[in-house]
Amino acid sequence: MTKRRKAVVAVTAGLATISLGLSFTSAAGAAPEAAAANPGGLKLIKTKTSLLGKHYWYQQTFKGLPVINGYYAKHVTKAGGVQVADGRDAVPANLDVSAAVQPATATQTANAVVSAKAQRARIGAPNKTIAPAPAATSGAAQLAVIGGPNARLVWNVTSRSAEGVSRSLVDAKTGSMVESKVISDNIDGRGSVFDPNPVVSERNEKLTDMNDANQDALFVAQKNVVLRNLDGSGRLNGTFVNIAKGNGGLAKSDNNTFIYQRANNKFEQVMAYYQTNQAQEYIQQLGFTDANNESQDFSIDTIRDDNSFYDPSTDMITMGDGGVDDAEDAEVIWHEYGHAIQDDIVPGFGETLEAGSIGEGFGDYWAVTMSVPVSRGFELPCVMDWDATSYTSTEPHCLRRTDGNKTTDDIVGEVHDDGEIWSRALWDIHQSLGRTKANKVILEATFFYDPDTSFAAAAQDTVQAARLLYGKAAAQQVTNAFTARKIL
Template sequence: MTRRTIQRLAAIGGIVGMVVAASGTAAYAAPDGLTVVAVRHSLLGTHTWYQQTYRGVPVLGGYYATHTDTRTGATSIQDGRFAIKGTPAGSAAFARNRAESAVTGRLAGSLLRSAAVIVPGDTAKLGWLVLTDTRRGTVQTVVDASSGTMLTEKNTIKEVTGSGQVFNPNPVVTLQNESLTDSGNANSAVLASAYRTVSLTQLNSGVTTLKGAYASNASSSAVTSSSRTYTYNRSQAGFEQVMGYFHITTAQEYIQSLGFTDVNNSAQSYRTTGYTDDNSYYDPSTDRITFGTGGVDDAEDAEIIWHEYGHAIQDAQVPGFGSSSQSGAIGEGFGDYWAYTMSSAVSTNTGTVPLACIGDWDAVSYTSTTPHCLRRVDGTKVYPGDFENEVHADGEMWSRALYDISTALGRTNANTVILEAQFNFTAGTTFAAAANSTVSAAQSLYGSTAAASVKAAFQARGFI
């Protein structure tokens, strides 16, 4: 079974070391001043991502990528390297351990790792990149190695606001009942017919926990079973752990069925305990999904699980994906669409509970109108008039375009096109560039008619 080959950017000094596309840079020949961080194999080609370095030190935001068409041998290049202006210090006056201590102390967190980086700008600087594990995910801080001044700081998580025998996808959809409530995480007779007994595939041999080829339970007090029988109800912590394992695994099995063997093809870490907010997030710094337990426990709703897995998919395809407002919106929109397309295989579209409504069960805790939805994928927003510079709101435009592509091409062809196209995105891609890449993928895979349908979907949203 092919495994994805990746050295995550964080390991060489920048979880978002490849997140800013530089403009006006000249084309350089690899591999001088470059370090390979990821190699991906899609249906149409091989995609190699490099980290820019300066005197062996990673340049924050500098990247270079090559995309080789396996049919023709033609290679295209995405060059996001920065010109290094001035002469960055060769040694640090402000020691690395001082930077680590100052940052982790201020954030009341624990050190994940740190590394030297070159910070480009009008005058390039030597900096310390410090990754801190905090209650709300990983925080990336860059400290000036000469003065100790904080240069930048950001939370690196990708999240969805809001909330597994299993629910498939959730009791609101299965029972077609919008009046269900969380009731303090209690099990109830009304939910009995919403439970499904499923096969948990791909489990690792030799262990009794929920760890397998495509999903790895990292929850505290992780459930175990020597007989491999994990039967719980929603009032028990083990229920959400089973939900996470089953729905992440089935999502990866579906991706493999489309022909992709290198799209997040590894054991995705997740946890369903320890985070009490009504929120969930994917943290690329640790490659882990965390599901909150506020309101309806988020991992009780497979559509929330699939949304977060959507972030992991894109991060695996394009290291550091989602660095700009538009690529961030694409990430949220794809996550919502991935929840929709996975749910469509096990759900019925009705007027009471429409398929386009995402997170129906999770949303009963924070919405008063019906149908209860975290968001929808059939909205009417158009760019740029409806652009709010808020990734979840703006993602509704991208998810609608993908929804229309699925309607036009059918689920299998649409998802093949969408996943193939994402290999050619940059971390900070624009709506237009990502849309055109998707049109190109449709043309290469299925011809002009399919490409025209994809183009029309993006034109309807104002992207091209």
């Protein structure tokens, strides 16, 4: 698009001297002089104050719709001088603004183009070891106008992908792509975390919280990491994670460096971002591009309980700060993220006792399987080793384990207790098939669950997934795991 722009500078206080001779038709059909005095057809969107004066920014509109890249600014100095920056595009007065293409169609077109571009960028990037580019997601499409010699009505679709935030313009009459470009790049940042927690990384069951104090023993447990997929806003927001709320305010960094000691509440924000991003990248590596493939919201240290939870009504994970701050233990983060994964795959999942128990069992299992690459085998089946130091006296410190001996004979009607039956079955599948195959089978089966599924029905779905993915021998090993728990 070619713009006609001009600056108008006052030569006397309070009056603007207007340059003449510019051929221009405004959105309202008026000459730009009229807009300079009283910007008709423009929408004031922002007023800023600087040391030298005030600055008024307007969005150009046409028949109530925004004109892409059409702007108009008036800068008024304290002495009364006026400077105008006119970035409007001419729009024919007879342009039809009724759309022939539905917004859902435009969104689908835009996301397909953005996804393909992101995938090509990943393939062509050197030394990349991160996950394949996920499919793009977007918010609602909005009607807008492109001005200039090729004026047209378009759907403006904002999409989020592995490249960042993209803006796509889809012709609202023909459905063809007009333009798609990245408007906010994803970047890498730096942070410091426990991985997965101090008890495991230091192989030390004697560590204690000491009321959230900094300690030498915990300082050496911190690990410097790369924070991938940040959106460049200077906050811990990205493709897969959004730290939406935090006790004491949200972490912010102009150079995307988020390094804190554990006594600082922002340390837990970094933990939640890094460990959740790790989990979703792993899911993408397994081949799943639609299992909570979104920016998961977190609220960190915002309740004074030794408890954390996922709220499906708001799609928010809330981490408590009672005892050991929950977000200091990656296994707590991964457990809660497990609930978000299942709720995303199966809307309303967990409506019955057994379905809820499957959810708790999967959360424990997910925490353990995510620990495999970083635990070096230390007490793997022990869930939440660091968090549990606040409320257990025996060693090893565990909230629960995934290698217990419960069967359906031991059902007591409480989802966490009964979830140990399910987590043991999943852990046995993990041991039999190996981490990669087991997790592909378990996640694939989840797509076939009902919200009120039973142990037996979910087990049958898992056996079928194993059969279709890896054949009869794998299906038999999965069957054996569920049979041992008296589920099948």
